[in-house]
Amino acid sequence: MSLAFLFPGQGSQAVGMGSDLAEAFAPAREVFQEVDEALGQNLSRLMRDGPEDLLTLTENAQPALMAVSVAVMRTLEREFGVGVDRAAFVAGHSLGEYSALAAAGAISVADTARLLKLRGQAMQRAVPVGEGAMASLIGPKSDVALAEAAAAAGSAVGVCVVANDNNQGNVVISGAKAAVDLAIEKAKELGARAILLNVSAPFHCPLMQPAADEMAEALAGAVILAPRTPLVANVTARPTLDPEAIRRMLVEQVTGRVRWRESMLWLVEDGGVTRFAEAGAGKVLSGMAKRIAPDAEAVPLNAPADLEAFARSL
Structure with a gap:
């Protein structure tokens, strides 16, 4: 059974996300602390307690969603012995691509948090609200x-x-x-x-070019390594392990189309994936997986019991 880990994008955030993971597992708490320190912000408290309108702000939602996804993956590895390399591929929806790369060891958690904070701010700056x-x-x-x-x-x-x-x-x-x-x-x-x-802004269209320019500058100075597991990228719907290709595609995806349906079809038809595990908040991608590939299994990994059951099933 070939496995792929999926990482959700914006819209999956909710007040309280990750709280039960943090209560149950030290590795999850460590991730949230790393993100807080990297941003100089008590993001974990905002995730736990809200208010919802602040959590939903793009500059907060993006690093927060990544933090939950990486907390799931680090807990799976440290507590249950299930590393990202148990999967044949990783893929993330829009900002989830950063979560996938952090989980696969291509970008440090601290750098990913800072890049996503900037990405959210840059996207907001690119187009005035309402336009x-x-x-x-x-x-x-x-x-x-x-x-x-x-x-x-x-x-x-x-x-x-x-x-x-x-x-x-x-x-x-x-x-x-x-x-x-x-x-x-x-x-x-x-x-x-x-x-x-x-x-708050028209994402993934040419109006985001100012944000793409900001991300190009930021990513030019970022350390990006080959991921431990191949990334199926949003803009190509094909796998890569090449750090320079990843750097380029992270810029392109700011203005480019998220080719999620094509990515999922490639994973099933060419990648041989029969099982998807959605690491992080919500279950949006699990639902999409079942619609795109009804013969494949898709499970969301949110709560401590989800992680335990998933690890036992491998």
Whole structure:
């Protein structure tokens, strides 16, 4: 049985995430302390106690989600003897790619926390609040072709692109507010439902270029090693162990499409993966995995009991 670890992205955060791990396991507490020290911020208290609006801020949500994911992985390794190298591949959704790289030893936890804090701040700075938007196109007819047609219609009045190809029935568009509004109307004409997302900026579109430039500068000075397990990257939907390719693709993914459906299909069809374990907050990626690859097993690893059961099952 071939295994891949998945790492969730923004939107999976919730007040209280990671608290039971920290209470149960010293390795989880160590990760949260490392992140707090790296940021000079009591992020672990914000994760535990809220308030929710502060935790949801991009600059806090991104390092917080990474902290929970790495806490899961470090606990699995130290307490249950299950290291990241038990998996054939790792993959993370958007910011989750950083979590995957930290878990696989490619970037230190402290550096990852600082990079994600900057990434969140840079994304927020790139586009003034209210000028950009994202929308999820959902329903049986919602696929990449429909989303691209809707985005093309929106592009008549501004930037509008497909941002996240999550799975059949769930594709996200992103861009200037007026363009996304127009794209929503087109998507509805084509038979999809459309929901404006409650996000602070239009992620994964060309409007994020200022943030990509900031990340290029920051990543140029970051130490990136070959991961212990190959990373299936968002922008290529293919595996890599090359630190310089990873450095480049982390910049590209700020403005580029998250090719999640393609990544999952590659993992199953070419990578031979039959089991997915979602390390971190929530279970969004486990749900996507079951829709994309219904014959594969997908389990979320959130609570102490999840980790124990998963380790016993290997």
